[in-house]
Amino acid sequence: MAACAAPALAAPLPAEHLDTAEGKPRLFVLSDIGNEPDDQMSLVRLLLYSNEIDIEGLVATTSTFQKSVTHSETIRAIVADFGKVRPRLLDNAPGWPTAQALAETIASGPAAYGVAAIDAASPSEGARKLIAAADRADTRPLWVDLWGGANTLAEALAHVRATRSAEELARFVARLRVYAISDQDDAGPSIRREFPDLFWIGSPSTPDSGDFAKATWTGISGDKYYLNGEGADFTTVTNEWLGAHIRKGPLGAHYPRYWFIMEGDTPAFLGLIDNGLEARRSPSWGGWGGRYVMRQPYGESRPLWTQGGDMFYRIASQDTVEGADGRPHTSDQATIWRWRTAFQNDFAARMDWTVKPFAQANHAPRIAIEGSAGTGVVERTVRKGEVLHLDAGASTDPDGQKLTYRWFLYNEAGVKNGERPADLTLSQASDAKVAITARDTCTAGWLPDLAPPCPASGKAHVILAVTDGGSPAITRYRRVIVTVTQAKRR
Numbered sequence: 001m002a003a004c005a006a007p008a009l010a011a012p013l014p015a016e017h018l019d020t021a022e023g024k025p026r027l028f029v030l031s032d033i034g035n036e037p038d039d040q041m042s043l044v045r046l047l048l049y050s051n052e053i054d055i056e057g058l059v060a061t062t063s064t065f066q067k068s069v070t071h072s073e074t075i076r077a078i079v080a081d082f083g084k085v086r087p088r089l090l091d092n093a094p095g096w097p098t099a100q101a102l103a104e105t106i107a108s109g110p111a112a113y114g115v116a117a118i119d120a121a122s123p124s125e126g127a128r129k130l131i132a133a134a135d136r137a138d139t140r141p142l143w144v145d146l147w148g149g150a151n152t153l154a155e156a157l158a159h160v161r162a163t164r165s166a167e168e169l170a171r172f173v174a175r176l177r178v179y180a181i182s183d184q185d186d187a188g189p190s191i192r193r194e195f196p197d198l199f200w201i202g203s204p205s206t207p208d209s210g211d212f213a214k215a216t217w218t219g220i221s222g223d224k225y226y227l228n229g230e231g232a233d234f235t236t237v238t239n240e241w242l243g244a245h246i247r248k249g250p251l252g253a254h255y256p257r258y259w260f261i262m263e264g265d266t267p268a269f270l271g272l273i274d275n276g277l278e279a280r281r282s283p284s285w286g287g288w289g290g291r292y293v294m295r296q297p298y299g300e301s302r303p304l305w306t307q308g309g310d311m312f313y314r315i316a317s318q319d320t321v322e323g324a325d326g327r328p329h330t331s332d333q334a335t336i337w338r339w340r341t342a343f344q345n346d347f348a349a350r351m352d353w354t355v356k357p358f359a360q361a362n363h364a365p366r367i368a369i370e371g372s373a374g375t376g377v378v379e380r381t382v383r384k385g386e387v388l389h390l391d392a393g394a395s396t397d398p399d400g401q402k403l404t405y406r407w408f409l410y411n412e413a414g415v416k417n418g419e420r421p422a423d424l425t426l427s428q429a430s431d432a433k434v435a436i437t438a439r440d441t442c443t444a445g446w447l448p449d450l451a452p453p454c455p456a457s458g459k460a461h462v463i464l465a466v467t468d469g470g471s472p473a474i475t476r477y478r479r480v481i482v483t484v485t486q487a488k489r490r
Protein backbone atom coordinates (compact mmCIF):
# COMPACT_ATOMS: atom_id res chain seq x y z
CA MET A 1 0.00 0.00 0.00
CA ALA A 2 1.52 3.31 -1.05
CA ALA A 3 -0.61 5.40 1.25
CA CYS A 4 2.09 5.59 3.90
CA ALA A 5 4.48 7.50 1.65
CA ALA A 6 4.65 11.08 2.87
CA PRO A 7 3.72 13.64 0.21
CA ALA A 8 6.45 16.04 -0.88
CA LEU A 9 5.68 19.32 0.82
CA ALA A 10 6.49 22.42 -1.17
CA ALA A 11 6.68 24.69 1.85
CA PRO A 12 6.59 22.77 5.12
CA LEU A 13 4.43 24.73 7.52
CA PRO A 14 4.53 23.39 11.08
CA ALA A 15 2.03 20.55 11.57
CA GLU A 16 1.46 21.80 15.08
CA HIS A 17 0.25 25.36 15.52
CA LEU A 18 -0.44 26.89 18.89
CA ASP A 19 -1.62 30.45 19.42
CA THR A 20 -0.93 31.35 23.02
CA ALA A 21 -2.01 35.01 22.96
CA GLU A 22 -4.34 35.93 25.81
CA GLY A 23 -7.28 38.32 25.67
CA LYS A 24 -10.24 38.60 23.32
CA PRO A 25 -9.70 37.39 19.75
CA ARG A 26 -9.40 40.16 17.16
CA LEU A 27 -11.56 39.71 14.06
CA PHE A 28 -11.75 41.42 10.65
CA VAL A 29 -14.72 40.33 8.50
CA LEU A 30 -14.86 40.44 4.69
CA SER A 31 -18.46 39.76 3.64
CA ASP A 32 -20.36 39.62 0.36
CA ILE A 33 -23.38 40.76 2.35
CA GLY A 34 -26.40 41.49 0.18
CA ASN A 35 -26.14 38.57 -2.20
CA GLU A 36 -28.51 36.39 -0.14
CA PRO A 37 -29.83 36.46 3.48
CA ASP A 38 -26.88 34.45 4.75
CA ASP A 39 -24.28 37.07 5.64
CA GLN A 40 -26.86 39.29 7.26
CA MET A 41 -27.79 36.40 9.55
CA SER A 42 -24.14 35.73 10.39
CA LEU A 43 -23.58 39.41 11.20
CA VAL A 44 -26.53 39.45 13.61
CA ARG A 45 -25.03 36.46 15.42
CA LEU A 46 -21.53 37.93 15.44
CA LEU A 47 -22.72 41.21 16.99
CA LEU A 48 -24.16 39.20 19.89
CA TYR A 49 -20.59 38.10 20.68
CA SER A 50 -19.00 41.54 20.22
CA ASN A 51 -18.39 41.73 23.98
CA GLU A 52 -16.04 38.73 23.70
CA ILE A 53 -14.57 39.23 20.21
CA ASP A 54 -12.88 42.52 19.25
CA ILE A 55 -14.44 43.36 15.88
CA GLU A 56 -11.84 45.43 14.00
CA GLY A 57 -13.35 45.41 10.52
CA LEU A 58 -16.75 44.89 8.88
CA VAL A 59 -16.01 45.21 5.19
CA ALA A 60 -18.45 44.64 2.33
CA THR A 61 -17.00 42.73 -0.63
CA THR A 62 -17.93 41.12 -3.91
CA SER A 63 -17.92 37.40 -4.66
CA THR A 64 -18.80 35.09 -7.50
CA PHE A 65 -22.43 35.55 -6.46
CA GLN A 66 -22.30 39.36 -6.41
CA LYS A 67 -19.69 40.51 -8.90
CA SER A 68 -20.03 44.25 -9.32
CA VAL A 69 -21.49 45.74 -6.18
CA THR A 70 -20.85 45.82 -2.43
CA HIS A 71 -23.42 46.54 0.28
CA SER A 72 -21.83 48.28 3.25
CA GLU A 73 -25.15 50.09 3.83
CA THR A 74 -26.65 46.77 4.98
CA ILE A 75 -23.89 46.44 7.57
CA ARG A 76 -24.55 50.02 8.70
CA ALA A 77 -28.27 49.39 9.18
CA ILE A 78 -27.66 46.29 11.32
CA VAL A 79 -24.99 47.99 13.42
CA ALA A 80 -27.32 50.97 13.98
CA ASP A 81 -29.99 48.68 15.42
CA PHE A 82 -27.36 46.91 17.51
CA GLY A 83 -26.99 50.33 19.14
CA LYS A 84 -30.69 50.22 20.09
CA VAL A 85 -30.33 46.93 21.99
CA ARG A 86 -26.94 47.70 23.56
CA PRO A 87 -28.43 49.04 26.84
CA ARG A 88 -30.27 45.72 27.33
CA LEU A 89 -27.13 43.77 26.46
CA LEU A 90 -25.18 45.76 29.06
CA ASP A 91 -27.78 44.73 31.62
CA ASN A 92 -26.88 41.08 30.87
CA ALA A 93 -23.09 41.17 30.35
CA PRO A 94 -20.27 43.73 30.27
CA GLY A 95 -17.93 44.72 27.46
CA TRP A 96 -20.15 45.69 24.51
CA PRO A 97 -18.69 48.13 21.95
CA THR A 98 -20.76 51.17 21.02
CA ALA A 99 -22.54 51.24 17.66
CA GLN A 100 -20.38 54.25 16.85
CA ALA A 101 -17.14 52.30 17.44
CA LEU A 102 -18.41 49.43 15.26
CA ALA A 103 -19.55 51.87 12.55
CA GLU A 104 -16.00 53.19 12.29
CA THR A 105 -14.81 49.73 11.20
CA ILE A 106 -17.26 49.57 8.27
CA ALA A 107 -15.96 49.99 4.71
CA SER A 108 -16.06 48.41 1.26
CA GLY A 109 -13.51 46.47 -0.75
CA PRO A 110 -13.17 46.75 -4.55
CA ALA A 111 -16.63 46.89 -6.18
CA ALA A 112 -15.66 44.38 -8.87
CA TYR A 113 -14.89 40.68 -9.13
CA GLY A 114 -11.72 38.88 -8.06
CA VAL A 115 -8.05 39.57 -8.70
CA ALA A 116 -8.80 41.71 -11.76
CA ALA A 117 -10.23 44.34 -9.41
CA ILE A 118 -7.09 44.63 -7.24
CA ASP A 119 -5.33 48.00 -7.20
CA ALA A 120 -2.07 47.45 -5.29
CA ALA A 121 -0.98 51.08 -5.74
CA SER A 122 -4.19 52.64 -4.51
CA PRO A 123 -6.12 50.07 -2.48
CA SER A 124 -9.78 50.26 -1.51
CA GLU A 125 -10.85 51.66 1.85
CA GLY A 126 -11.59 48.10 3.02
CA ALA A 127 -8.05 46.94 2.18
CA ARG A 128 -6.56 50.00 3.87
CA LYS A 129 -8.54 49.30 7.05
CA LEU A 130 -7.32 45.71 6.97
CA ILE A 131 -3.69 46.85 6.67
CA ALA A 132 -4.18 49.32 9.54
CA ALA A 133 -5.72 46.63 11.76
CA ALA A 134 -2.87 44.19 11.08
CA ASP A 135 -0.30 46.95 11.70
CA ARG A 136 -1.77 47.90 15.08
CA ALA A 137 0.68 47.27 17.91
CA ASP A 138 -0.87 44.19 19.49
CA THR A 139 0.52 40.81 20.48
CA ARG A 140 -2.69 39.04 19.44
CA PRO A 141 -3.09 37.70 15.89
CA LEU A 142 -5.73 39.23 13.59
CA TRP A 143 -8.34 36.75 12.37
CA VAL A 144 -9.59 37.50 8.85
CA ASP A 145 -12.93 35.91 8.03
CA LEU A 146 -13.75 35.39 4.36
CA TRP A 147 -17.56 35.20 4.13
CA GLY A 148 -17.40 35.99 0.40
CA GLY A 149 -14.63 36.76 -2.10
CA ALA A 150 -11.02 37.23 -0.99
CA ASN A 151 -9.97 40.11 -3.25
CA THR A 152 -9.92 42.74 -0.48
CA LEU A 153 -7.40 40.60 1.43
CA ALA A 154 -5.45 40.03 -1.81
CA GLU A 155 -5.37 43.78 -2.41
CA ALA A 156 -4.08 44.47 1.12
CA LEU A 157 -1.33 41.84 0.72
CA ALA A 158 -0.38 43.14 -2.74
CA HIS A 159 -0.08 46.70 -1.39
CA VAL A 160 2.10 45.61 1.54
CA ARG A 161 4.31 43.54 -0.77
CA ALA A 162 4.72 46.49 -3.16
CA THR A 163 5.58 49.03 -0.47
CA ARG A 164 7.58 47.16 2.21
CA SER A 165 10.69 45.02 2.57
CA ALA A 166 10.55 41.22 2.45
CA GLU A 167 11.05 41.09 6.24
CA GLU A 168 8.22 43.57 6.84
CA LEU A 169 5.96 41.60 4.54
CA ALA A 170 6.78 38.38 6.40
CA ARG A 171 5.93 40.03 9.72
CA PHE A 172 2.64 41.33 8.30
CA VAL A 173 1.68 37.89 6.96
CA ALA A 174 2.58 36.22 10.27
CA ARG A 175 -0.01 38.32 12.13
CA LEU A 176 -2.95 37.05 10.04
CA ARG A 177 -5.16 34.00 10.63
CA VAL A 178 -7.46 33.48 7.65
CA TYR A 179 -10.60 31.34 7.85
CA ALA A 180 -12.18 31.04 4.38
CA ILE A 181 -15.64 29.70 3.62
CA SER A 182 -14.37 27.74 0.58
CA ASP A 183 -13.29 29.91 -2.40
CA GLN A 184 -15.90 32.43 -3.50
CA ASP A 185 -13.79 34.23 -6.11
CA ASP A 186 -10.43 33.66 -7.85
CA ALA A 187 -8.41 35.57 -5.25
CA GLY A 188 -8.16 32.82 -2.60
CA PRO A 189 -6.13 30.36 -4.71
CA SER A 190 -3.86 33.18 -5.87
CA ILE A 191 -3.22 34.36 -2.29
CA ARG A 192 -2.33 30.83 -1.16
CA ARG A 193 0.13 30.49 -4.06
CA GLU A 194 1.79 33.87 -3.63
CA PHE A 195 1.90 33.94 0.19
CA PRO A 196 2.81 30.34 1.08
CA ASP A 197 3.37 31.12 4.77
CA LEU A 198 -0.06 32.70 5.31
CA PHE A 199 -2.12 30.80 7.89
CA TRP A 200 -5.22 29.54 6.10
CA ILE A 201 -8.17 27.44 7.23
CA GLY A 202 -10.47 26.35 4.42
CA SER A 203 -11.39 23.88 1.73
CA PRO A 204 -10.09 24.87 -1.70
CA SER A 205 -12.91 24.88 -4.24
CA THR A 206 -14.10 26.19 -7.53
CA PRO A 207 -15.68 29.59 -6.83
CA ASP A 208 -19.12 28.64 -8.15
CA SER A 209 -20.34 26.52 -5.18
CA GLY A 210 -19.94 23.20 -7.05
CA ASP A 211 -17.65 21.79 -4.32
CA PHE A 212 -19.37 23.36 -1.33
CA ALA A 213 -21.26 20.19 -0.32
CA LYS A 214 -17.96 18.55 0.69
CA ALA A 215 -16.84 21.42 2.91
CA THR A 216 -16.74 21.20 6.70
CA TRP A 217 -18.58 24.51 7.12
CA THR A 218 -21.77 23.04 5.67
CA GLY A 219 -22.08 21.19 9.01
CA ILE A 220 -23.56 24.41 10.40
CA SER A 221 -26.96 23.59 8.89
CA GLY A 222 -26.53 22.18 5.36
CA ASP A 223 -27.77 18.65 6.09
CA LYS A 224 -30.79 18.79 3.83
CA TYR A 225 -29.68 21.22 1.13
CA TYR A 226 -26.31 19.52 0.62
CA LEU A 227 -27.52 16.03 1.62
CA ASN A 228 -24.41 15.49 3.75
CA GLY A 229 -25.63 15.57 7.35
CA GLU A 230 -26.54 11.98 8.13
CA GLY A 231 -26.93 11.79 11.91
CA ALA A 232 -27.31 15.53 12.48
CA ASP A 233 -30.29 16.93 14.36
CA PHE A 234 -31.93 19.56 12.13
CA THR A 235 -34.39 20.84 14.77
CA THR A 236 -32.59 24.06 15.73
CA VAL A 237 -31.74 25.20 12.20
CA THR A 238 -35.22 25.23 10.69
CA ASN A 239 -36.78 28.56 9.72
CA GLU A 240 -39.51 27.75 12.26
CA TRP A 241 -37.11 27.34 15.21
CA LEU A 242 -35.27 30.49 14.16
CA GLY A 243 -38.59 32.34 13.99
CA ALA A 244 -39.43 31.35 17.55
CA HIS A 245 -35.99 31.89 19.14
CA ILE A 246 -34.04 34.41 17.08
CA ARG A 247 -36.37 36.82 15.27
CA LYS A 248 -37.19 39.10 18.20
CA GLY A 249 -36.46 42.74 18.98
CA PRO A 250 -34.74 45.36 16.82
CA LEU A 251 -31.65 43.20 16.14
CA GLY A 252 -33.63 40.02 15.54
CA ALA A 253 -35.64 41.96 12.95
CA HIS A 254 -32.52 41.85 10.74
CA TYR A 255 -32.49 38.06 10.79
CA PRO A 256 -34.34 36.99 7.63
CA ARG A 257 -35.60 33.58 6.62
CA TYR A 258 -32.87 31.71 4.78
CA TRP A 259 -33.16 30.56 1.18
CA PHE A 260 -30.68 27.66 1.04
CA ILE A 261 -29.11 27.04 4.44
CA MET A 262 -28.77 28.97 7.70
CA GLU A 263 -25.57 31.01 8.06
CA GLY A 264 -23.05 29.21 5.88
CA ASP A 265 -20.38 31.79 6.82
CA THR A 266 -20.79 31.57 10.60
CA PRO A 267 -18.30 28.69 11.18
CA ALA A 268 -15.56 31.21 10.33
CA PHE A 269 -16.01 32.84 13.74
CA LEU A 270 -17.77 30.17 15.85
CA GLY A 271 -14.39 28.87 16.99
CA LEU A 272 -13.49 32.31 18.40
CA ILE A 273 -16.34 32.29 20.92
CA ASP A 274 -15.06 32.06 24.48
CA ASN A 275 -16.89 28.84 25.36
CA GLY A 276 -14.00 26.96 26.98
CA LEU A 277 -13.15 24.76 23.98
CA GLU A 278 -10.29 27.17 23.17
CA ALA A 279 -10.48 26.17 19.50
CA ARG A 280 -8.72 29.37 18.45
CA ARG A 281 -5.49 27.93 19.86
CA SER A 282 -5.18 25.37 17.06
CA PRO A 283 -7.41 24.30 14.15
CA SER A 284 -6.50 20.69 15.03
CA TRP A 285 -8.18 20.93 18.43
CA GLY A 286 -11.75 21.16 17.10
CA GLY A 287 -14.60 23.29 18.38
CA TRP A 288 -17.81 24.97 17.30
CA GLY A 289 -16.17 26.04 13.98
CA GLY A 290 -15.00 22.50 13.12
CA ARG A 291 -11.71 20.61 13.19
CA TYR A 292 -8.96 20.70 10.55
CA VAL A 293 -5.67 19.00 9.68
CA MET A 294 -2.54 20.51 8.12
CA ARG A 295 -2.03 18.97 4.71
CA GLN A 296 -1.52 19.81 1.06
CA PRO A 297 -4.67 19.09 -0.95
CA TYR A 298 -4.31 17.90 -4.54
CA GLY A 299 -3.66 20.83 -6.86
CA GLU A 300 -2.59 23.19 -4.07
CA SER A 301 0.90 24.67 -4.03
CA ARG A 302 1.41 24.36 -0.26
CA PRO A 303 -0.11 22.87 2.89
CA LEU A 304 -3.01 24.57 4.70
CA TRP A 305 -5.46 23.77 7.50
CA THR A 306 -8.09 21.80 5.66
CA GLN A 307 -9.96 18.52 5.28
CA GLY A 308 -8.84 15.01 4.44
CA GLY A 309 -5.77 13.43 5.94
CA ASP A 310 -3.92 10.19 6.20
CA MET A 311 -6.50 7.48 5.72
CA PHE A 312 -3.83 4.80 6.22
CA TYR A 313 -3.30 5.86 9.82
CA ARG A 314 -6.98 6.81 10.15
CA ILE A 315 -5.83 10.26 11.25
CA ALA A 316 -7.99 12.65 9.34
CA SER A 317 -10.22 15.69 9.66
CA GLN A 318 -13.37 13.65 10.25
CA ASP A 319 -14.94 13.16 13.68
CA THR A 320 -16.91 10.08 14.65
CA VAL A 321 -19.85 11.09 16.84
CA GLU A 322 -23.16 9.68 17.94
CA GLY A 323 -25.96 11.12 15.83
CA ALA A 324 -29.55 11.97 16.73
CA ASP A 325 -30.38 8.39 15.68
CA GLY A 326 -28.09 6.97 18.40
CA ARG A 327 -25.70 5.54 15.81
CA PRO A 328 -22.09 6.60 15.14
CA HIS A 329 -21.48 8.86 12.14
CA THR A 330 -18.13 9.83 10.67
CA SER A 331 -17.79 13.01 8.62
CA ASP A 332 -16.15 16.40 8.32
CA GLN A 333 -19.52 18.08 8.84
CA ALA A 334 -19.91 16.20 12.13
CA THR A 335 -17.00 18.24 13.53
CA ILE A 336 -19.48 21.15 13.53
CA TRP A 337 -22.95 19.59 13.90
CA ARG A 338 -21.88 17.66 17.01
CA TRP A 339 -22.04 21.03 18.86
CA ARG A 340 -25.15 22.37 17.11
CA THR A 341 -27.74 22.28 19.89
CA ALA A 342 -25.29 24.08 22.17
CA PHE A 343 -24.31 26.87 19.77
CA GLN A 344 -27.91 27.43 18.69
CA ASN A 345 -29.14 27.62 22.29
CA ASP A 346 -26.28 30.00 23.06
CA PHE A 347 -27.37 32.25 20.18
CA ALA A 348 -30.99 32.15 21.37
CA ALA A 349 -30.00 32.99 24.94
CA ARG A 350 -28.04 35.99 23.74
CA MET A 351 -30.88 37.19 21.53
CA ASP A 352 -33.02 37.11 24.70
CA TRP A 353 -30.46 39.47 26.24
CA THR A 354 -31.47 42.07 23.63
CA VAL A 355 -35.05 42.15 24.90
CA LYS A 356 -34.99 40.93 28.53
CA PRO A 357 -33.51 42.16 31.82
CA PHE A 358 -30.94 39.97 33.58
CA ALA A 359 -33.43 38.30 35.92
CA GLN A 360 -35.56 37.03 33.01
CA ALA A 361 -32.72 35.80 30.78
CA ASN A 362 -30.26 32.90 30.97
CA HIS A 363 -26.49 33.17 31.41
CA ALA A 364 -23.67 30.70 30.98
CA PRO A 365 -22.37 28.45 33.74
CA ARG A 366 -18.85 29.07 35.03
CA ILE A 367 -16.72 25.96 35.24
CA ALA A 368 -14.03 25.45 37.84
CA ILE A 369 -11.86 22.33 37.71
CA GLU A 370 -9.74 21.70 40.79
CA GLY A 371 -9.65 25.40 41.59
CA SER A 372 -8.97 26.46 37.99
CA ALA A 373 -11.67 28.97 36.99
CA GLY A 374 -12.08 30.74 33.66
CA THR A 375 -12.15 29.15 30.21
CA GLY A 376 -8.49 28.18 29.69
CA VAL A 377 -7.09 24.74 29.01
CA VAL A 378 -6.29 22.48 31.96
CA GLU A 379 -3.11 20.44 31.51
CA ARG A 380 -2.09 17.37 33.47
CA THR A 381 0.72 14.83 33.16
CA VAL A 382 0.28 11.29 34.49
CA ARG A 383 2.24 8.07 34.25
CA LYS A 384 0.94 5.05 32.43
CA GLY A 385 -1.24 3.02 34.81
CA GLU A 386 -2.10 5.94 37.07
CA VAL A 387 -5.58 7.35 37.67
CA LEU A 388 -6.19 11.09 37.46
CA HIS A 389 -9.07 12.46 39.54
CA LEU A 390 -10.61 15.78 38.55
CA ASP A 391 -13.41 17.59 40.37
CA ALA A 392 -15.54 20.32 38.76
CA GLY A 393 -17.99 20.46 41.66
CA ALA A 394 -17.11 24.08 42.43
CA SER A 395 -18.67 25.19 39.12
CA THR A 396 -21.46 27.76 39.45
CA ASP A 397 -24.31 29.27 37.49
CA PRO A 398 -25.06 33.01 37.68
CA ASP A 399 -28.79 32.22 37.59
CA GLY A 400 -28.54 29.64 40.37
CA GLN A 401 -29.56 26.75 38.13
CA LYS A 402 -28.64 23.13 38.67
CA LEU A 403 -25.77 22.00 36.46
CA THR A 404 -25.33 18.72 34.60
CA TYR A 405 -21.88 17.37 33.75
CA ARG A 406 -20.58 15.27 30.88
CA TRP A 407 -16.91 14.33 30.46
CA PHE A 408 -15.87 12.77 27.18
CA LEU A 409 -12.78 11.83 25.23
CA TYR A 410 -12.10 13.86 22.08
CA ASN A 411 -9.61 11.42 20.59
CA GLU A 412 -9.47 13.09 17.18
CA ALA A 413 -8.39 16.42 18.69
CA GLY A 414 -4.83 17.63 18.32
CA VAL A 415 -3.50 14.50 16.63
CA LYS A 416 -0.95 14.83 13.83
CA ASN A 417 -0.38 12.47 10.93
CA GLY A 418 1.20 9.23 12.06
CA GLU A 419 0.44 9.86 15.74
CA ARG A 420 -2.04 8.08 17.92
CA PRO A 421 -3.63 9.74 20.96
CA ALA A 422 -2.81 8.52 24.46
CA ASP A 423 -5.05 5.68 25.64
CA LEU A 424 -7.40 6.99 28.34
CA THR A 425 -10.57 5.61 29.86
CA LEU A 426 -13.08 7.69 31.83
CA SER A 427 -15.34 6.64 34.65
CA GLN A 428 -18.10 8.56 36.49
CA ALA A 429 -18.24 10.64 33.30
CA SER A 430 -21.67 12.13 34.01
CA ASP A 431 -20.72 13.39 37.44
CA ALA A 432 -18.96 16.57 38.58
CA LYS A 433 -16.01 14.29 39.34
CA VAL A 434 -14.25 12.09 36.84
CA ALA A 435 -11.60 9.39 37.13
CA ILE A 436 -9.29 9.23 34.11
CA THR A 437 -7.19 6.08 33.81
CA ALA A 438 -4.00 6.44 31.76
CA ARG A 439 -3.77 3.06 30.09
CA ASP A 440 -0.89 3.77 27.70
CA THR A 441 0.99 6.53 25.90
CA CYS A 442 -0.87 5.68 22.68
CA THR A 443 -3.99 3.86 21.57
CA ALA A 444 -3.75 0.65 19.60
CA GLY A 445 -3.34 1.08 15.85
CA TRP A 446 -6.13 -0.17 13.63
CA LEU A 447 -3.62 -2.63 12.15
CA PRO A 448 -1.70 -3.61 15.33
CA ASP A 449 0.95 -5.61 13.45
CA LEU A 450 1.95 -2.59 11.37
CA ALA A 451 1.65 0.06 14.09
CA PRO A 452 4.92 1.46 15.45
CA PRO A 453 5.51 1.00 19.20
CA CYS A 454 4.03 3.60 21.54
CA PRO A 455 6.32 6.60 22.06
CA ALA A 456 7.70 7.69 25.45
CA SER A 457 4.78 10.05 25.92
CA GLY A 458 1.46 10.85 24.27
CA LYS A 459 -1.41 13.28 24.68
CA ALA A 460 -5.18 13.03 24.55
CA HIS A 461 -7.94 15.61 24.93
CA VAL A 462 -10.77 15.24 27.46
CA ILE A 463 -13.71 17.66 27.24
CA LEU A 464 -15.99 18.58 30.12
CA ALA A 465 -19.38 19.93 29.00
CA VAL A 466 -21.49 21.61 31.69
CA THR A 467 -25.09 22.51 30.88
CA ASP A 468 -27.35 24.69 33.01
CA GLY A 469 -31.06 24.23 33.72
CA GLY A 470 -32.15 27.44 32.01
CA SER A 471 -34.25 27.95 28.92
CA PRO A 472 -32.65 27.84 26.45
CA ALA A 473 -30.09 25.67 28.24
CA ILE A 474 -26.52 26.96 27.92
CA THR A 475 -23.44 24.74 27.70
CA ARG A 476 -19.87 25.69 28.54
CA TYR A 477 -16.77 23.53 28.27
CA ARG A 478 -13.27 22.99 29.57
CA ARG A 479 -10.56 21.20 27.65
CA VAL A 480 -8.24 18.97 29.66
CA ILE A 481 -5.09 17.91 27.82
CA VAL A 482 -3.62 14.82 29.45
CA THR A 483 -0.03 13.85 28.75
CA VAL A 484 0.73 10.21 29.53
CA THR A 485 4.36 9.22 30.13
CA GLN A 486 5.86 5.76 30.44
CA ALA A 487 5.84 4.37 33.97
CA LYS A 488 9.22 4.76 35.64
CA ARG A 489 9.86 1.76 37.79
CA ARG A 490 13.08 0.69 39.48
Ligand SMILES: [Ca+2]
Pocket residue numbers: 031032033038039147148265
Ligand atom coordinates in the same frame (compact mmCIF):
# COMPACT_ATOMS: atom_id res chain seq x y z
CA1 LIG B 1 -21.35 35.12 2.13
Ligand SMILES: [Ca+2]
Pocket residue numbers: 362363364365397398399400401468469470474
Ligand atom coordinates in the same frame (compact mmCIF):
# COMPACT_ATOMS: atom_id res chain seq x y z
CA1 LIG C 1 -27.76 29.91 33.60
